[in-house]
Amino acid sequence: MTKKKSTKNWLKKHTKDKYVKMSMASRYRSRAFHKLQEIDEKYKVIKSANSIIDLGASPGSWSEYISRNYRHKKLIAVDQIVMEPIEGVKFIHGDINNSEHRDKIKQIITNADLVLSDIAPNITGIEDVDQAHFFEIFESISSICSDFLNKKGILVMKFFNGLSCDLVKKRLKMLFNEVNTYKPDSSRSRSNEVFFICIGYKD
Numbered sequence: 001m002t003k004k005k006s007t008k009n010w011l012k013k014h015t016k017d018k019y020v021k022m023s024m025a026s027r028y029r030s031r032a033f034h035k036l037q038e039i040d041e042k043y044k045v046i047k048s049a050n051s052i053i054d055l056g057a058s059p060g061s062w063s064e065y066i067s068r069n070y071r072h073k074k075l076i077a078v079d080q081i082v083m084e085p086i087e088g089v090k091f092i093h094g095d096i097n098n099s100e101h102r103d104k105i106k107q108i109i110t111n112a113d114l115v116l117s118d119i120a121p122n123i124t125g126i127e128d129v130d131q132a133h134f135f136e137i138f139e140s141i142s143s144i145c146s147d148f149l150n151k152k153g154i155l156v157m158k159f160f161n162g163l164s165c166d167l168v169k170k171r172l173k174m175l176f177n178e179v180n181t182y183k184p185d186s187s188r189s190r191s192n193e194v195f196f197i198c199i200g201y202k203d
């Protein structure tokens with residue numbers, strides 16, 4: 001198939017997608033909105049969290065979900081790509097692996113009840129390389145938890161099925177009392193993304 005034809009096919013499928021239609025109708029920034037909504041409806045991760053860090057936040061639909069549905073949350077959104085402002089959300093433009101950018105986060109928030117990560121690396125299509133990148137992301141997020149997450153806190157983290165998935169789950173089980181793996185209905189079935197819902201940070 002030519003590149004033009006496959007782009008056309010992707011666009012056709014994308015615009016037919018139920019969740020894309022719902023996002024457009026409700027003017028959400030992206031269909032990712034529904035993933036956090038489903039996670040929250042099932043695991044009630046946001047209600048009891050007063051301070052929240054949203055990692056890999058752009059274009060902003062997870063932060064948008066929280067600010068539309070909950071009041072009085074301290075919400076810090078971080079991304080290496082600029083995000084259009086959302087009322088009540090403090091945005092930090094930075095890379096979570098960069099220590100100076102981490103310091104910027106620390107100036108604004110020192111502890112969090114909930115860490116969300118929808119971070120996705122660029123996919124190369126080479127299984128070993130991609131899995132190594134996913135593992136690096138896990139290590140960064142784990143160090144963010146160590147820096148910011150309160151004892152008994154919650155982590156929601158996107159991961160990708162593959163070679164390193166079991167190892168990451170094993171590590172998470174050492175850090176949290178409960179680790180659930182969840183694939184929301186709004187996550188495309190052809191995508192191998194899953195979410196780890198980790199409850200009760202041991203500190």
Ligand SMILES: C[S@@+](CC[C@H](N)C(=O)[O-])C[C@H]1O[C@@H](n2cnc3c(N)ncnc32)[C@H](O)[C@@H]1O
Binds near residue numbers: 030061118119121
């Ligand atoms: C799938 S998108 C997130 C969508 C977002 N949750 C939403 O609801 O709109 C993944 C984001 O992760 C960000 N990202 C990837 N690596 C990052 C890093 N090292 N530091 C900060 N952001 C990163 C990308 O820039 C991208 O915006």
